[in-house]
Structures are given as structure tokens and as C-alpha cells.
Amino acid sequence: MNTSEFRRRGxxxxxxxxxxxxxxxxxxxxxxxxPGYLRPLIPDSAPQEPDxxxxxxxxxxKIIMPGAASPACTELETVMMDWLGKMLELPxxxxxxxxxxxxxxxxxxxxxATLVAxxxxxxxxxxxxxxASPELTQAAIMEKLVAYSSDQAHSSVERAGLIGxxxxxxxxxxxxxxxxxxxxxxxxxxxxAAGLIPFFVVATLGTTTCCSFDNxxxxxxxxxxxxxxxxxxxxxxxxxxxxxxxxxxxxGVEFADSFxxxxxxxxxxxxxxxxxxxxxxxxxxxxFRLDPTYLKHSHQDSGKLKPAFNIFLTDGPxxxxxxxxxxxxxxxxxSLKMWFVFxxxxxxGLQAYIxxxxxxxxxxxxxxxxxxxxxxxxxxxxGLVCFRLKGSNKVNEALLQRINSAKKIHLVPxxxxxxxxxxxxxxxxxxxxxxxxxxxxxxxxxAADVLRAEKE
Amino acid sequence: MNTSEFRRRGxxxxxxxxxxxxxxxxxxxxxxxxPGYLRPLIPDSAPQEPDxxxxxxxxxxKIIMPGAASPACTELETVMMDWLGKMLELPxxxxxxxxxxxxxxxxxxxxxATLVAxxxxxxxxxxxxxxASPELTQAAIMEKLVAYSSDQAHSSVERAGLIGxxxxxxxxxxxxxxxxxxxxxxxxxxxxAAGLIPFFVVATLGTTTCCSFDNxxxxxxxxxxxxxxxxxxxxxxxxxxxxxxxxxxxxGVEFADSFxxxxxxxxxxxxxxxxxxxxxxxxxxxxFRLDPTYLKHSHQDSGKLKPAFNIFLTDGPxxxxxxxxxxxxxxxxxSLKMWFVFxxxxxxGLQAYIxxxxxxxxxxxxxxxxxxxxxxxxxxxxGLVCFRLKGSNKVNEALLQRINSAKKIHLVPxxxxxxxxxxxxxxxxxxxxxxxxxxxxxxxxxAADVLRAEKE
Numbered sequence: 001m002n003t004s005e006f007r008r009r010g011x012x013x014x015x016x017x018x019x020x021x022x023x024x025x026x027x028x029x030x031x032x033x034x035p036g037y038l039r040p041l042i043p044d045s046a047p048q049e050p051d052x053x054x055x056x057x058x059x060x061x062k063i064i065m066p067g068a069a070s071p072a073c074t075e076l077e078t079v080m081m082d083w084l085g086k087m088l089e090l091p092x093x094x095x096x097x098x099x100x101x102x103x104x105x106x107x108x109x110x111x112x113a114t115l116v117a118x119x120x121x122x123x124x125x126x127x128x129x130x131x132a133s134p135e136l137t138q139a140a141i142m143e144k145l146v147a148y149s150s151d152q153a154h155s156s157v158e159r160a161g162l163i164g165x166x167x168x169x170x171x172x173x174x175x176x177x178x179x180x181x182x183x184x185x186x187x188x189x190x191x192x193a194a195g196l197i198p199f200f201v202v203a204t205l206g207t208t209t210c211c212s213f214d215n216x217x218x219x220x221x222x223x224x225x226x227x228x229x230x231x232x233x234x235x236x237x238x239x240x241x242x243x244x245x246x247x248x249x250x251x252g253v254e255f256a257d258s259f260x261x262x263x264x265x266x267x268x269x270x271x272x273x274x275x276x277x278x279x280x281x282x283x284x285x286x287x288f289r290l291d292p293t294y295l296k297h298s299h300q301d302s303g304k305l306k307p308a309f310n311i312f313l314t315d316g317p318x319x320x321x322x323x324x325x326x327x328x329x330x331x332x333x334x335s336l337k338m339w340f341v342f343x344x345x346x347x348x349g350l351q352a353y354i355x356x357x358x359x360x361x362x363x364x365x366x367x368x369x370x371x372x373x374x375x376x377x378x379x380x381x382x383g384l385v386c387f388r389l390k391g392s393n394k395v396n397e398a399l400l401q402r403i404n405s406a407k408k409i410h411l412v413p414x415x416x417x418x419x420x421x422x423x424x425x426x427x428x429x430x431x432x433x434x435x436x437x438x439x440x441x442x443x444x445x446x447a448a449d450v451l452r453a454e455k456e
Numbered sequence: 457m458n459t460s461e462f463r464r465r466g467x468x469x470x471x472x473x474x475x476x477x478x479x480x481x482x483x484x485x486x487x488x489x490x491p492g493y494l495r496p497l498i499p500d501s502a503p504q505e506p507d508x509x510x511x512x513x514x515x516x517x518k519i520i521m522p523g524a525a526s527p528a529c530t531e532l533e534t535v536m537m538d539w540l541g542k543m544l545e546l547p548x549x550x551x552x553x554x555x556x557x558x559x560x561x562x563x564x565x566x567x568x569a570t571l572v573a574x575x576x577x578x579x580x581x582x583x584x585x586x587x588a589s590p591e592l593t594q595a596a597i598m599e600k601l602v603a604y605s606s607d608q609a610h611s612s613v614e615r616a617g618l619i620g621x622x623x624x625x626x627x628x629x630x631x632x633x634x635x636x637x638x639x640x641x642x643x644x645x646x647x648x649a650a651g652l653i654p655f656f657v658v659a660t661l662g663t664t665t666c667c668s669f670d671n672x673x674x675x676x677x678x679x680x681x682x683x684x685x686x687x688x689x690x691x692x693x694x695x696x697x698x699x700x701x702x703x704x705x706x707x708g709v710e711f712a713d714s715f716x717x718x719x720x721x722x723x724x725x726x727x728x729x730x731x732x733x734x735x736x737x738x739x740x741x742x743x744f745r746l747d748p749t750y751l752k753h754s755h756q757d758s759g760k761l762k763p764a765f766n767i768f769l770t771d772g773p774x775x776x777x778x779x780x781x782x783x784x785x786x787x788x789x790x791s792l793k794m795w796f797v798f799x800x801x802x803x804x805g806l807q808a809y810i811x812x813x814x815x816x817x818x819x820x821x822x823x824x825x826x827x828x829x830x831x832x833x834x835x836x837x838x839g840l841v842c843f844r845l846k847g848s849n850k851v852n853e854a855l856l857q858r859i860n861s862a863k864k865i866h867l868v869p870x871x872x873x874x875x876x877x878x879x880x881x882x883x884x885x886x887x888x889x890x891x892x893x894x895x896x897x898x899x900x901x902x903a904a905d906v907l908r909a910e911k912e
Contacts, residue, residue, distance in 0.1 A: 007470060010470030013470075018466070029863060109784035111783060115783060137599060140599070165598055287619075327568060327619070329611075407484050
């Protein structure tokens with residue numbers, strides 16, 4: 001949507017809200033719809049081509065408003081998570097529509113998704129061990145639980161371990177900054193020998209530092225065999241998997257218990273919107289579920305209308321209660337953002353957006369490779385280019401300082417082993433080749449200044 | 457703001473966003489301002505009378521845009537939390553501006569605030585006990601840690617205990633549904649005798665069930681004396697404390713380590729916005745802090761410009777890093793909502809809003825009291841009226857079902873001891889006496905139906 005259409009549509013939305021407020025006394029306080037009403041009203045999957053804005057707005061009045069905030073908010077979320085899961089060709093076990101045990105939920109951030117997965121895994125491990133040895137206390141078990149991630153994993157994984165009160169060990173990554181079977185196996189054997197209980201592995205697809213990919217096809221089967229929960233964190237890279245040519249990067253997700261990525265990072269959905277799927281939703285609700293009277297409602301049992309104070313709850317496919325899937329109790333209607341974006345772009349539009357970014361990062365990569373003073377520090381797979389001046393960390397630190405002080409572009413650095421590395425990230429909605437070219441000219445000029453200053 | 461002004465202002469905002477997008481290439485990618493730039497540009501406290509919308513919008517361009525998302529997002533939040541803290545007459549120890557050790561942060565929900573407080577308290581307790589007995593493992597300590605709340609506390613407290621992996625005990629509340637010193641003391645003595653380690657107490661001001669108030673003036677000194685973290689959860693009631701006539705309900709907060717309430721519940725700030733203050737912010741950052749290279753920036757040390765890859769961090773009063781105060785890493789610019797609301801209403805406007813709701817709930821209470829078939833079940837202090845038909849739970853359950861099936865109003869019930877109770881909550885921005893009167897007429901009619909059906 002260009003700015004001139006945005007002006008028009010934005011103002012129509014303002015009027016829509018104002019009209020709603022003016023007519024609010026004519027609306028019912030509670031919807032007439034039955035749980036499960038929404039799914040039959042909308043398609044099974046996201047459109048390939050864009051829908052018109054009129055179509056979307058008309059559907060708001062027709063499909064969402066009769067379901068008000070509840071149950072529309074929950075139901076649209078389950079359907080949007082199915083749409084998105086299908087765009088990624090996630091295994092069916094992760095979808096809700098098949099009336100299986102899995103499903104998707106919107107979390108606020110990948111940090112929360114990792115924490116939620118770790119807590120679910122912890123609860124599951126404690127129950128399993130206590131079932132086998134009823135004399136074990138929770139604390140005695142937690143003392144021995146150990147989680148794993150690659151040494152390239154995001155800091156939020158370490159934080160999840162800290163919050164969850166369990167050990168977290170970093171598995172040394174290989175030459176491509178990937179977690180491999182051998183290093184994981186080695187850690188497992190030594191930890192089991194020491195009496196510890198491995199229970200949780202986070203594999204990262206697209207690390208923050210250099211967009212490297214842990215080897216899911218190696219790590220996954222180990223997790224399944226050793227009865228460890230596998231959580232796959234693809235916070236940034238996940239959006240790319242909607243393109244068939246990048247989907248192979250997700251191979252092995254069939255071994256995972258939970259999978260997460262952030263449409264707010266690279267799929268044009270505004271912050272926050274972190275998409276998380278689990279194979280068995282009872283694993284989440286088992287970790288979080290508490291049911292006071294004031295949270296009871298009349299559809300918790302079977303989908304039939306019942307008094308609003310039932311004691312027992314079950315999650316049928318249409319009776320998802322997301323309050324039990326997350327840390328906060330309240331929720332925003334974030335699936336509306338997904339619905340609008342998926343329909344306004346269509347799958348093809350979103351694929352084109354991803355492809356353009358990847359193409360621009362390869363354009364930057366080739367510029368860097370043409371200049372013998374620079375080197376590429378990690379394989380360029382998606383929209384991130386890790387590069388540096390050949391030479392000391394000091395000269396690269398000086399270059400970064402000049403770049404960020406000039407304030408024409410902004411780079412965030414990382415360390416890859418002992419190397420200080422600059423990261424060029426293609427991430428703006430409106431980025432074009434001209435921006436990349438201009439940025440590279442600018443970087444080259446500042447590099448020349450730095451190299452000149454170094455010689456003096 | 458009425459709907460006709462909303463139409464005008466909303467459309468101006470749409471144009472503002474469109475203009476921003478059209479002019480984005482002319483803007484710097486990184487701000488020129490130094491940390492701490494924002495506080496001197498805005499008043500020390502919220503205005504008593506409303507500001508004009510023009511004034512607020514002009515300040516956005518003048519004060520926020522030069523500071524872009526960073527550091528403006530963090531700095532406005534610290535100032536807004538000080539504004540709000542002053543509106544509540546919180547002790548100065550909780551404010552940031554005095555360059556002390558305390559401060560405020562916006563969380564997503566009271567559930568998160570309680571969890572964050574519990575995790576901070578847990579870390580502190582573990583450090584303290586390990587300092588005294590270095591041979592103790594974290595797990596050995598956690599096994600003995602015990603937290604307390606009233607039996608009327610929100611289910612999120614129990615969930616925080618579950619996530620934090622510590623025991624949580626419910627203290628029996630008194631005849632007014634309040635936690636008192638004697639019951640807490642009794643639990644402490646018995647738990648200490650059993651070798652447990654009390655470390656955390658949640659006191660609730662305005663419980664979800666019946667808006668009862670734990671006795672802070674009794675509970676607070678016990679927590680301080682026994683070295684237990686006191687967290688005060690005033691999720692709903694907190695907004696009322698901006699009125700001098702209700703501020704006494706907050707007396708005793710000076711004993712607390714952390715305090716939380718939700719401006720999104722009753723202070724006209726849209727969901728989500730949960731305000732949390734701590735007396736010692738290093739207690740939070742101690743529980744959450746991890747510092748990978750890609751999160752380093754150039755102002756982490758002393759407020760002077762430095763290379764963007766410093767290793768060490770300190771939190772000075774102007775160097776607050778909220779990522780260490782919460783569970784997610786990313787954050788939205790939620791303080792803008794507070795800034796707009798506080799200025800558009802002024803403190804007096806917000807006080808008038810609270811007072812109107814309290815007055816309407818007393819109006820409903822007096823209607824109930826005039827009808828001998830009904831009883832009031834808990835003291836009406838703020839905007840909640842707990843009432844029921846004199847008689848069996850069954851007849852009240854039948855009444856609730858009729859009310860919610862008619863869909864003219866919607867009530868959420870609770871249990872108070874063995875009584876099934878209806879809750880009439882005044883909570884809409886546009887509620888008037890006429891709505892209350894109409895609701896009562898409707899309830900009376902349905903009650904007559906229920907009583908007639910019972911006799912048949």
C-alpha cells in the first residue's frame with residue numbers, strides 16, 4: 001500500500017471506529033455465535049494473490065464483529081496460525097484444523113516462546129521422572145535437569161534457563177557456526193555419566209550473530225531418541241521458509257516438539273507477533289493451567305451452551321483457551337494484523353518481499369567480494385551479510401565507530417569466534433538496490449579513512 | 457474526546473504517519489541526542505488540567521522524533537512512570553528522578569509483574585543464602601523457598617510460583633477477605649519450624665473476586681522484619697489511588713519491594729499497560745541480565761559517547777536498560793499511550809473518571825439494598841458490587857444464567873467462601889447512571905422469573 005492509499009484507507013478506518021463508538025448501544029454485549037463459528041466462514045489457507053482492501057473490511061463486519069472479542073479473537077488466531085503453518089509447509093501435527101493434538105499461538109517475542117517451551121518441557125520431565133520414581137521431589141529433579149543450545153544461540157535461551165531454574169549448556173558449534181550431532185552427543189554422554197538429566201534442546205535456524213543454521217536433521221533424531229524436548233527457534237529466518245527455495249532449511253522440523261519464528265521480524269506484521277507451534281498442546285496447558293471461578297465460561301466443556309461456572313475443562317479443537325499457553329493472562333487481538341497482511345500481500349507478494357531482500361544481500365555480498373580489502377565472514381543465506389576488513393579487530397572496531405558516528409547507516413556488530421565482525425542487515429520494508437549501493441560507497445569511503453589513519 | 461473530534465484527530469494522525477513515510481529518507485537513521493536528553497524537555501509531573509491535542513502533537517515532533525525509538529522510548533517511559541508514581545503519591549524510593557535505586561517499568565500484565573517480582577526475590581534469596589552457606593546448591597535452596605499470598609489472590613500468583621519452581625501457600629483471609637498479620641505469622645512460624653524458607657509475599661489491594669484489601673500496614677512490617685520480598689498487586693484498584701480520598705488504601709506501600717497496577721484496567725490507557733515499580737532496580741536486573749555483543753551499545757557506561765561494543769554495563773539514572781527488567785527482549789513504545797492520556801484528561805479529568813465509576817457502583821449498591829430479596833456480599837469500596845439473591849447457590853446460578861443468556865448485560869460470578877456471588881462491575885468509559893438503572897430493572901425482572909420458576 002502506497003502512502004496515498006494509506007491516507008485514504010487510514011481515514012476510512014478512523015471513521016469505522018468512530019461509527020462503532022456512536023452505534024455501540026445498538027450492539028449486543030455478548031455474541032450469539034457458537035464456538036467454532038469462524039473457521040467455516042473463511043478459506044482454509046492464505047490467498048496466493050492479494051485481496052482488495054474492501055473485501056477485508058467487509059469481512060471484518062461480516063465475520064469478526066458478530067463474534068466480538070470472544071470467541072473471534074481466539075478463533076481467528078487458530079486459523080491464522082494454520083494459514084501461516086501451511087505457508088511454511090509445517091507438518092500437519094502442528095496444525096489445529098486436523099483436530100489433532102497440536103496447534104499454534106501468538107506469543108509476544110521469541111524469548112517468551114523459548115521460555116514457555118522450556119517450562120513445558122520441565123513440567124513434562126518432572127512428571128515423567130516422578131511417575132517412575134515417586135520419591136523424587138521436584139527440586140531434586142530440577143537440580144539434575146540440563147538444557148542445551150548451540151554456543152551461537154540467542155541470549156534469551158540462557159535467560160530462559162535462568163528463569164526456569166535449570167542448567168543450560170552451550171554446545172560448541174562447528175566451522176559453519178552450526179550445532180552438529182557429534183558435539184551434542186558428546187555433551188549428553190558426559191552429562192549423563194555425571195548423573196544429570198538432559199531434557200531440552202534449542203536448535204536455532206538463522207542465528208542472530210551470523211544467520212547460521214543448526215543441523216536439525218542430525219539433532220532432531222537424537223532429541224527424539226533421548227526423550228528430550230526439541231524447540232526450534234527460527235525467530236528471524238522463519239519468514240523465508242514461505243519460499244519453496246528456502247523451505248529445505250526447515251527440514252527436520254518434524255522432529256521438533258515446538259517451533260517458533262517472528263512474523264514481526266521479516267513478514268511485514270507489526271511488532272509484536274511471535275508465532276509458536278507445538279505438537280501437543282496439552283504439554284503447554286499442563287504447565288500453565290489454573291482455573292479460578294472468575295475465568296470459567298460457558299463453552300469450556302463440549303461446545304454446547306452450559307452454565308458459566310463449569311468446573312472441568314477440556315481443550316477440543318474449537319475450545320482452545322490461549323490463557324493456558326502463555327505467561328500473561330490477557331491477550332491482544334494480534335491475529336487481525338496477520339489476517340490483514342496475508343490478504344493484502346497474498347502469499348506471492350510476501351514471497352516476492354523475502355526474495356527481494358535476499359537478492360539485495362547477495363548484491364551487497366558481491367560488492368564486498370570485489371574489494372580485496374574486505375572479507376565475508378559467514379555464508380550469506382538470507383538477508384544478513386557478515387563482513388569485515390581483513391586485518392585486526394581494532395581496525396574493524398574503528399570502522400564501525402566511524403560508520404555509526406556518521407549516522408547515515410547503522411550497523412550492529414558481533415563476535416564470530418575471536419573475530420570482530422560487522423553485520424549488514426537488509427530489513428526495511430522500502431529498501432532498494434540504490435540504498436545498498438549508496439551504503440557500500442559510504443562504507444568504502446570510511447574504510448579508506450580508517451586505513452589511512454592506521455598507517456599514520 | 458467525543459467522536460467528532462476523534463474523526464478529525466484520527467485523520468490528522470493518519471496524515472502524520474503518511475507524511476513521515478514520505479519524508480523518511482530525509483531523516484537520520486540514528487538520533488543526535490545524548491542519553492538523558494528527554495527529561496529536561498518535559499514537566500516533572502502530569503498536568504492537573506487537560507492539555508490541548510495540538511500541544512501534544514507538537515511535542516511529538518519536538519521531543520520524541522529527535523530521539524527516535526531509542527533512547528526516546530526508554531526515557532519517556534521512565535518519566536511517565538515517575539508522573540504516574542507521583543499521581544499515586546508513591547514513596548520517592550520508587551521513582552527514578554531522584555537518582556536513587558528505584559524506578560518504574562511498563563510490563564504487559566500484572567501476571568508478568570508478579571512473576572518478575574518473584575524471580576527477582578528468588579535470585580536475591582538464593583544469593584543471600586549461598587553467601588551465608590556456600591555449600592548450598594540453588595536447587596537445595598529452591599526446594600525450601602516458600603511464597604505466600606491470601607486465599608483471595610489472583611490465580612496469576614499461583615502460576616508465578618509454578619513457573620518459578622517454588623512453593624506457594626495461601627493464607628486464610630479474614631471475615632473481610634483480607635490477609636492479616638496473625639494468619640501470616642502463623643504460617644511463617646509453622647513453615648520455619650518445618651525447615652522451609654519464607655522469601656516472598658504478595659499482598660493484593662483490590663482482589664479480583666470482591667475487591668477486598670489485604671492489610672498492608674500489618675503485613676508490610678512482618679515482611680521487612682523477616683527479610684521477605686513484599687510485592688503489592690493492585691492490578692485493578694491502583695488507578696483509584698490517584699484520588700486523595702482513596703489514597704489511604706495504599707498506606708503501607710512504603711514497606712513493599714515492588715508495586716504494580718494496570719492503567720489499562722481503569723485509567724483509560726489501552727491494553728496492554730501494566731505499571732510496575734521497584735525500590736531497587738538492581739534486584740530486577742540481577743535476575744535477568746545477560747549481555748551478548750549484539751545488544752551492546754555506546755551509552756552503557758557513563759552517558760558519554762563510546763564505541764558500540766563496550767563490555768561493561770552500569771545502570772545510572774539515565775542508563776536504564778529495560779530489557780533487563782522483564783521477560784521479553786523487545787518492547788513497544790507504550791509510554792506514548794500514557795503521555796497522551798495523562799495530558800488529554802489531566803489529573804483532574806482522570807480523578808473525575810474514577811469518582812464517577814465509584815459513585816455509580818454505590819448507586820447500584822443502594823438499589824440492591826432497597827430490595828429485600830437481595831444482599832450485598834462484600835464492602836463496596838470502588839467500582840465493584842458483589843451481590844446475590846438471599847437463598848441458595850442454585851437460585852443464584854439460575855439467575856446468572858438468565859442474565860448472561862439475555863445478553864443485555866454481562867456479569868462474571870465468583871465464589872466467596874461457600875457462596876456463589878454475582879459481580880456487577882462498573883468499567884466502561886461511557887457508562888452513565890441510566891445504564892445502571894436499566895441494568896438493575898433488567899436484573900430484577902429476571903430475578904422475579906427465577907423466583908417464580910423456583911416456586912413452580
